[in-house]
Amino acid sequence: MELKQVEKIAKALGDINRLKILQYMHQHDGRVECMELGNIINLAQPSISHHIKKLTEAGLIEPQKDGRYYLYTLNQTTWQEYVQAIQTL
């Protein structure tokens, strides 16, 4: 993994709300429904949307639309590549 992508992922991880989202996902089969997020992080809906976008742009999660609802799934590959990258920096 390029250093530039490590930087991008690290930036995405550098926020307590986004870490809480990811922690929740890890504890729930790598998934979370957008509607649940309000219970996990106590922020207004546009703020949640903003954090989701950061995580998506970093390649850490992937959105799946199901009707009106969104399901977000952890991208285990990106996650492992990041761990690998910093382990062997």
Add this chain to the structure above:
Amino acid sequence: MELKQVEKIAKALGDINRLKILQYMHQHDGRVECMELGNIINLAQPSISHHIKKLTEAGLIEPQKDGRYYLYTLNQTTWQEYVQAIQTL
């Protein structure tokens, strides 16, 4: 490791210059002399000092003063704890 410390370390890792410093250290027995840093990242001296401070505050590196010179050493423990923390988030 607390989520708050994970956040702090991730923030410290979320900058290409700091990643370059850490990468260099990993490739050189976990050490770097302050004087070398100018060659690794092409920034003014106060900026280098600023980045070193961020890494120090995150607990990722430790300064050792030797006369006029500084030697920075990787804190392998913090590093491993961070890897561990995100691996098992």
Add this chain to the structure above:
DNA sequence: TTAATCAATCGAAACTTTCGAATATATAAA
């Protein structure tokens, strides 16, 4: 249709980060 719901986008305010210029401090050399 119309109304309700979920989520993205916009725009503005508050806050944080980044970096260089100037200044300060510490050590060493002359």
Add this chain to the structure above:
DNA sequence: TTTATATATTCGAAAGTTTCGATTGATTAA
């Protein structure tokens, strides 16, 4: 001592991030 060198600190400006209300678009239900 005086001077030079290495590093830190402080300050201010520019850029970037976070937050949230208002708006918008998409989907579903009535």
